[in-house]
Amino acid sequence: MRPASATGIALSFAEYVVTPFYSGSTPPQSVVKCVAAAAILGLTIVNCVSVRMATGIQVVSMVFKLVALAVIILGGVVMLFQGHTENFEEPFENTKADVSSIGIAFYQGLWSFGGVEHFELKLRN
Structure with missing residues (x-):
């Protein structure tokens, strides 16, 4: 994996994990960076211990991502069929x-x- 990609993904993951614990304010960058470093370290250890386990974790996380996407898509379709089309009235408003x-x-x-x-x-x- 490319180091910059791994860092970006880990920082995004850490931001989403830490934010619920700091409601009303942004989490400190030091906490986000420590969680990101722990995530990278944990995945590195798993990959070093067993490639088969790392592959299993990738498969499980892919399934979670697909289920999340399906929930979002189906929720959007249900909202459209219920008549909630206000977001389509001015689709390119305030576009840069x-x-x-x-x-x-x-x-x-x-x-x-x-x-x-x-x-x-x-x-x-």
């Missing part, structure tokens, strides 16, 4: 179309698409 915003959007798209490349490399090996 300057060059820097478009560049950031492409970068974020490439970031999220990077997992497919990693998956394809594993299939080839």
Whole structure:
């Protein structure tokens, strides 16, 4: 795994894990960084102990992600069928179309698409 990608993912994970414990304020960066470091260290230890266990954890986390996506999609479809279409009335209101915003959007798209490349490399090996 690429170190920058692992760091970004770990920091995002840590932010989501720590935020509920600091309701009403943002969590201290030192706490977020410590949780991110612990997550990276834990995954490293699991991978060193057993590659089979690491693969099992990847499969379980993929299933959780797919279930979460299915809940979000089905919830959106149910809301649409109930007539909640107010978000579609002005879909591009307050949209930024300057060059820097478009560049950031492409970068974020490439970031999220990077997992497919990693998956394809594993299939080839």
